[in-house]
Amino acid sequence: MSQSQEKTTALYARVSTGNQGSGLEAQERALRSYCEQKQINNYIMFKDENQSGVKASRPALDKMMQTVREKKIDRVIV
Numbered sequence: 637m638s639q640s641q642e643k644t645t646a647l648y649a650r651v652s653t654g655n656q657g658s659g660l661e662a663q664e665r666a667l668r669s670y671c672e673q674k675q676i677n678n679y680i681m682f683k684d685e686n687q688s689g690v691k692a693s694r695p696a697l698d699k700m701m702q703t704v705r706e707k708k709i710d711r712v713i714v
Contacts, residue, residue, distance in 0.1 A: 643710035645671070645679040646700050652688045660685055667713060680709070 649663035660683060671679055680703075682696040703709050 642678045644708060645676050646703065646709045646712045647671070647679050647681045648683075648697060648700055648712060648714045649681070650684040650687055650694065650697070653686060670713065676713075679713075 647664075647667040649660055649667060651660045651663075664681060664683065667681070671677070680700075682700040684694045684696040687694040687697075700709070700712070704712065
């Protein structure tokens, strides 16, 4: 499968407070490691920091969902 035909994957990580910055880094490392293990090379990372899960709007999540609706993303890993 060529790079242009390879599925595009969205990776999403979120922490609710700035004090959890290392948690965001740990999530990002885990997502990248998973992709490496599964030989997923074509991905886009979306990250929200200082964003509570109860908020109706989170900037990176909103952007990711818009990209999904535009059919630019084939799968999402969180």
